[in-house]
Amino acid sequence: MLRTLLSEDFPRSRALTAVVLLIVLGLVLAPFVFPGIRSLNTAATICIFIVLVASYDLLLGYTGIVSFAHTMFFGIGAYGVALSLKAFPASWGAVALGAGAGLVLAMGLALVIGLFALRVQAIFFAMVTLAVASAFLILASQLSGLTGGEDGLTYRVPRELSPALKLVSAKVMDVRLDGRIVSYYLIFGSALVLVLGLLRVVNSPFGRVLQAIRENEFRAEAIGYRTAFYRTAATCLSAGAAALAGVLMALWTKYTGPDTTLSLSIMIDILLMVVIGGMGTIYGAVVGATLFVLAKNYLQVLMASAAETTAGVPLLNELVSPDRWLLWLGILFVLSVYFFPTGIVGRLRGRA
């Protein structure tokens, strides 16, 4: 059973198994073990980013395609739901409609980009997608009548997901069981299904072809694979999964705007999560996303306490002030690439 669920792709290292179990357990119990709005939000963000990063890994780690357009697909999914919930009364039908439309549009766009980009070199593809994604970002802000422009869209979600819903009046373990909890478990469940699905795809014969293309595209052609087709298919699949992650994001935040879904900085975060976690392993996405989202959410808190302890030291205090958190994030970028050249998963497996 577990074998099938995990597609016979096990962590293959005791340490990694422990880490993954810890993460899953942490996420399952998050609302009760770490109460508070901030931590619940962190947990939900982790779930969403795990899907997003895993879908990107399908492209980057498994197929060897560097794309900067992944947030675009993420955004399309989110905007799909946002627009639909804005246009229609908040119902599950509207959510499904928006999600469906986003999915179709994302995959369609991925198809177009894929078909075009097959003609150009790998690194060109990266730059092309960078340009396309930034144009899309500008377009989204320009079509303000539709998308709310820079300001984004705020909307209501189905009643079951809003705090207004009270499941039981009493608190369980000091936590109120309201729509937010429902919402969280919806996101957790969907993320789990999507990640297992992606794990299945990369271990299927199709996934193996992608790896072969990554290794030696010329040779893959010579043994009879139409690599153009496979690469496009991978692009579409990953775009679709990203769009679904966007749907989850839209449902969770009840707000969709360029800064939460389309921006280049999210794209860079995704890249970093894949690389820190370990490319070409879905487990890497899980570990990378978790660590990075945690770091990003609590870096400022950490620095605030560092700033307190160094209150007397002039320059140092300036450097560790929470306002300079970006500085440390940048340093984190550099260091994590150095210390985890094969990703955390590579590290853990190497030791085991």
Next chain:
Amino acid sequence: MTDQTSDASIPSPPLADRLKAQAPYWTVPGLAVLGLVLIADASTWGTLTLAGLAMGMLIFIMASGLTLVFGLMDVLNFGHGAFISIGAFVGATVLLALTGWTGADSLALNLGAVLLAIVAAMLATGGLGWFFERVIIKPVYGAHLKQILVTMGGLIVAEELIHLFWGPNQIPLPRPEMLKGSWVAGGVIVEKYRVLAVVLGAAIFIGLRWSLVHTRLGLLIRAGVENGEMVEALGYRVRRLFVLVFVAGSALAGLGGVMWGLYDEIITAQMGLNILVLVFIVVIIGGLGSVEGCFIGALLVGLMANYTGFLAPKVALGSNILLMVVILMWRPRGLLPAGKG
């Protein structure tokens, strides 16, 4: 021994092939003529074309360093954006200290101040480039993805350091007195500052091209990118060479930063990142590692922005992307990919 000796050389390719190879060089005049036809008004066309070409030169100055590093060393350096910003800030510091010179009604003093600012900026960014290469890039040669990440990290750190040193405010950077305003002749407006940009851009272009095509240095760099190990086995210190190229590329970014800062007259820590996508587009259109291609690409982008901005403002937004798509459809490796001269 064998009759392989008999034919000493191969015949040159047919005319059609040669014409096709030259086509990229005709794109700029072609676009200009197309612009004239569509705009139909000679003086408007003149204003737009001259401005567009100068704009192209400015972009080229910023892109040249990137194409050098990206094309020759195969390093995708997002930190380039930070060098542009830092160059601008260092240059601005010098220029703001020399208000006596910049405010004077003397072209010589004005240019002197700009020159000093440029030298200071190039020294600063060149030095920073050296540090960057040693500390940040060195461990990730050959790994694009990691390059993207570490240089992105470097970019963030550099932007933050700018905030730390120069404060979070944008800094106004007025042009020197004699470079303000425009000349107007027969309805054609020519901004004075853009003339400086053209002169500088052309000088850089010629200098770079010469040193890459006519010196061993260029040869070595090209060989080193392809197979650094083999270049070392021939007795050259590739590492040192790469540092040199990287420093040169960074210094050019600094120069570009000063010029762009003076163009915008306002500088911010994010300016480099903001312009970076455009710079990447130019490098791609040109073809990796080709200084000529980058030059042509920059001019095309400059012209295209002005023509579309005038004729169809709605299209202006996507004009660069459109240009890139069209060029890549025509030539999947860019206009003049390196390895062709």
Next chain:
Amino acid sequence: MTATEPPVLRTEELTIRFGGHVAVDRVSCAFDRGTLTAIVGPNGAGKTTYFNLISGQLRSTAGKVVLFGQDITGLTAPRRTRAGIGRAFQLTNLFPNLSVLENVRIAVQARHDTGLDIWSLATRRRELIELAEHHLARTGLLDKMDSVAAELPHGDQRKLEVAVLLALESEVLMFDEPTAGMSVDEVPVVLDLIHQIKADTAKTVLLVEHKMDVVRSLADRIIVLHNGALVADGAPEAVIASDVVQQAYLGTSSASGDGHG
């Protein structure tokens, strides 16, 4: 093989020009089922390029490639592979970071057209794995099947290259210097394999090889390319003895023999 059976593979006036240089010059040649044809010629004669034209890595400037009576000149490389043309490369060309087994398995999978299956598990398609293991056994690589391809010594990489080709089960097999760089004790393994393939009369084999003893022992027929053109075609001994081969290819001093190579 009967005399009346049409050739499996045929090229008609096949030509490619690079700029002003004609690398393959109007080569017309037919290959019959069950034969092994050796292609020899000086370095740069156009042998590899001729292979590339047949298997689709290069597009011809003029001329046709006909397989089983069908014109395949317009097909891409993958389509030609599916149509039955398999080849091994002059410079080793594998999936470097995949295991030896996976290198072959992926070829088996290509042959059985299961690449589009995104839902079953690759590890559970036993039949494909068994086939891959069978091909590895034939090439003597079975005990190394878990090694990573890039870490194999050169000789084993050449063998793996052959195993991948076998896995494609093509009707036409093309070998480009399969024994280059192989140590003398390894060469026979590959030669035996080619012998075996040849014994299977359904296959048509094209072989580029510079080692004349290998050519002599394997070939049913030799064709000679020189400056891109086909200059001799016939039974091995006759062709080797011909002036053009003696002068243009073997060189004067080596007429006495080429020793072991």
Next chain:
Amino acid sequence: AADPYKIAHVYGKTGPFEAYAKQSHVGLMMGLEYATGGSMEVNGRKIEVIEKDTQLKPDLGKTLLAEAYGDDDVTLAVGPVSSGVALAMLPVAQEYGKVLLVEPAVADSITGSAWNRFVFRTSRNSSQDAISNAVALGDAGNCVATLAQDYAFGRDGVAAFKEALAKTEARLVFEEYAPTDTADFTAQAQRLFDALGKAEGCKRKIIWVVWAGKGNPLGKLNALNPGSQGVELATGGNILAAMAAYKELPGMEGATYYYYEIPKNPVNDWLVAEHQKRFSAPPDFFTAGGMAAGIAVVEALKKAPSGDTEDLIAAMEGMEFVTPKGVMKFRKEDHQALQSMYHFKIKVDPAVAWGIPELVRELKIEDMDIPVRNRK
């Protein structure tokens, strides 16, 4: 002592708007200080300010605001800098039923289509900006063309401007929109010059620029010698650093929200003097706004000591309070603070690093007809 009033300042401390954020926070703290006479106490209870950094991210802004309302249990919240973040935060105020005092985000929709009754705003909105500029440029015989960014902020601004200009004697002849990332404005300038060139019967020809963010269209238009085409430039006010560019534009007219030398009242005098003393620099654009918010908070708490939301809303609706800009008033209908704007003309003093906006005329609350836009 009694429990302190907890106030959350939720704003984008880090990121591109760091400079604005700093000003806003300094202003808020000085406002609280001024209004409490330096004690930071009101009704005998301390005021405690909790800072939260949205990093300019709407999703983070929402979470932090929810955290402030839910976990920290604040009385009310102030912020944020960017309109996008503000719009994302509005529903949170409603969800938690607590007051959000918006400062300094300007989008019309905050007190317009996206408004809910828990939202108040001390900062001016885009309409106020646009309308004051229209009034400033509205003399008879003026032909005006606009240059704006091609997105919501630009288009809304021009729409409001257009509406207001129609009520004056000036005439709008052309609207030009450029993509936000435009680097070269030659094409736009050419189109504007052409359009104004064709306009007939104009006493003055003016290009009004409304632009926020990167690019410096004003400087670039000016470099093209608009004077030689008989064209003048105009734009609104800005932070001091940005107004350095105005040094090239002596005589330029427009309307601004604040410049420290313009308002003459004790609050502003205190602000200018104290700010100069503490930071050796005059207060800037967003400092004044922050201070207004601080004063508003204290005044509201004085009127509604319980700190209870409904009491606060009741107290604040229609409340008048004195700020560095003189009297402001929260309009009952949409909770927007109505306030004076200033018609200025740029004077250049070589000793000052920026172009100095000299007051031409104070546009009082009653001089401007600011539409109420929150009716659904």
Next chain:
Amino acid sequence: MAELLRLEGVHTHIGQYHILQGVDLVVPEGELTMLLGRNGAGKTTTLRTIMGMWRASAGELGLAGTDLRPLATPDIARLGVGYVPENMGVFAALTVRENMLLAARDGAMDESRLEWIFSLFPALKKFWGLPAGNLSGGQKQMLSIARAMIEPRRLILIDEPSKGLAPAIVDALIEAMRELKRTATTILMVEQNFRMAQALGDGVAVMDDGRVVHAGRMAELAADPALQARLLGLSLGAHQ
């Protein structure tokens, strides 16, 4: 004759693999020493270790008294060591001329040497101005060898030069090597073509499993089929 190159107990690790496990090898000055051995024996690794491309983890490596171990590859090359790698290492984007130009370290090619090279490998002259990437497999091999020959060197390391060359060119190559020896160039050559090895070698070393298992004179090995069979497995494949 004096020894030029000396390896003593050299160990090399590549990643976690222990490839060379104590190689002892002496190359006398002015001679051509053949390095033989089956695939994977460690021949290429030995040459790369000498060139400093892999780092020896233990042992001694000396060239005419100079310790090579602390030196970087460029410095080793500057001692007058030429290298023809297994995979030829031509710069595909550069023309044949530019490839040669880089190999001539002071920037100018000696005319007479060039003529000599053209006479051995006429194809190079023909494709002089073309990108080296367009050359055929054998032509690339010729270019790679020619690069090592364009300047006088003290020591040339050559990895399987005859691979992929037509018989006539192999003859030319043998001629070239003899000529190089006449100009007092020391050569260490890895080769699978025993005919060529026999024709050229003065000394011989045979490797297996990362060690030198036999060292001696070529003439002895050539005269002793039993030894050949034992060391190289020659009898198996020689006369199929």
